[in-house]
Amino acid sequence: MKYTAALLGCAVLATTLAACGSSSSSGGPDPVVIRVQGMPPATDKPGLAQFKQMVADFQRNNPGIRVEGSTTTYDPLTFSAKLAGGRVEEVIKVPLTEPQGLIARKQVQPLTAELGRWAHYKEFNPQVLQPLTDGSGQVYGVPQAPFAQGLVYNRDLFAKAGLDPDKPPATWDEVRQAAKQITAKTGKAGFVHESKNNQGGWQLAMLTYAHGGDIEKDAGGKYVAAFNAEPTRKALNLLKDMRWSDDSMGSNQLNDQNDVIKRFAAGEIGMYMGTPGTYRLAKMTYGMPDTDAFGIGALPQAGGNATLTGGDVYLVPKSVSADKATAAVKWLLFAYAQPAYDVTAAAERARQLAADPKSAVGVPTLPMFDAAQQAKIDEAIKPYVNVKLEHFKPWLDGTSALTLRPEPPMLAQQVYAVLDTVVQAVLTNEDSDVDALLARAEADVNAKLATAQR
Known part of the structure; x- marks a missing residue:
């Protein structure tokens, strides 16, 4: 597989894209309320601003749904108890270590039918969906910014x-x-x-x-x-x-x-x-004074010809009601799938992020979709890229020759x-x-x- 440059950073987008599903027809004063993890912290001002704008855009296109953002992050010490007790949001964000265990224990819902209604569902890169899929082919979530070490x-x-x-x-x-x-x-x-x-x-x-x-x-x-x-x-x-x-x-x-x-x-x-994404942390969070010093190559080998892949994924707990689960899938497609697919959206996100001198636009990641779509996205964001892509070239070239292996399943x-x-x-x-x-x-x-x- 060829790995090309994709925009990494906030996986959210201030955009006026049409909603990924039909608008709610329920109307009235009591919309379906869904609480969603993945809202950036206050310290990530550009990302938080984009998230809030995206929520407004989504609600405008889905008047029967109200989204409440949550900054809750995954904590392995408390997550299982909260999930078992129903004390989690309708959309949860977990590392790629977790989905297979959650699927095996039937703690999350299959979303294949709802996801399959999206026009571009079949263009997903199968590799990024595999860790979210059970033995019968049911898909349980949507990935965000998949990576390879x-x-x-x-x-x-x-x-x-x-x-x-x-x-x-x-x-x-x-x-x-x-x-x-x-x-x-x-x-x-x-x-x-x-x-x-x-x-x-x-x-x-x-x-x-x-x-x-x-x-x-x-x-x-x-x-x-x-x-x-x-x-x-x-x-x-x-x-x-x-x-x-x-x-x-x-x-x-x-x-x-x-x-x-x-x-x-x-x-x-x-x-x-x-991963390439650590460039963003080094620059934006820790003030790396000379970002030209950052370089990354493929994971060195000693007989395995493999690297670890991962990322964050969004799932819907089994306990969530049917109407809220349907709303949650609409949100996941709008927030994470459509922006990653849409060329115009990618360019707009890149333009907005590039306005912040601390941003890192164009940092490579694994492609969410097929090579043809990724090439279009790369071309669209090219005017706004503010990182030296040549410093990521050893990773881009070398990772394509390695087997991508997920984290332990249990x-x-x-x-x-x-x-x-x-x-x-x-x-x-x-x-x-x-x-x-x-x-x-x-x-x-x-x-x-x-x-x-x-």
Whole structure:
């Protein structure tokens, strides 16, 4: 599949597009009210303004529906209890780790019939719908800004270390060598691996896929841990060697994504695993003073020829009534599908975002629709692109050759939490025993999986 530049940022649009479904005919003083997650926080002023305008446009075209935005974000510690108790909105936003489990537990509604009424439904990229689909082909949601992981790197530090900024490492052996060179020449951390808030396990999954392994596997119709095997063992020993033998990972090992991007924006980190979208965080949130330093390549490989794909998805809980579910699908198509498809809408969104000097217009992501439609969108937003697309070219070129692998299908966040402890031990204890750590983690994860699949 060819990956082309698409507008990343707010997945919402101030537009006067016609609604994706027919307007409500109920009228009267009591419209159907739906609460929808996905409203940007107050700190994202451009995104929040667009969201509010989009709500107004939607309600104008659907007078029988009222939308109430929610800034609630996914919290793995409280989400399950809230969902089971019916204390969630009519439209929920979750990471791509969650849909398969929610579908299997029948906690969300199939939306295929409603989605299928949209004229462009069959033009969706099948890859972005696959994680939202059950075994019978029923689709349960709409994705937002799907992504594929790569290797983010500081082009300035590469140049100072005598490395070619236009040729990022393609293998993990090359990453290790580049990290040593960056540290030796600049004194900065050559490579940093996230390790807390479930993100250590998440990034270990990326490394495992790149080494040809799995985090979970299906064993007789139930999922069990698969990471206590050679690919994950090699990945952890690579981290251990880089941390303790090479001393190329710096002194601060307890980091999540925000910590890493903040340090990267300050020029303190040479490389980390991330997506093109982290450019926006580095620039807009952490004030990266020289955005020309941002570069990204495809995820380096060690026999797996694969990378982790993900993103956020919007679903409708099973408990939502039929009339509200119908309204919710109209909102999802209007808010996330139609703007991603419509060329005029894409150009208008790009124009509006480009008016903000802090914006990042044109950052590549995975295409929501087929290649023909994506090419039209790229051409439409071209006048407003304010990022150096050539700095994303290694990711665009390299990712198209990799297999896109979704996150573990069962209890992914809980699995990541267990694997966090493994990553932290490797990065903070020179005498850590990788085999013993994996064996304990395997037993812990299998117990959690068994309980969840009774």
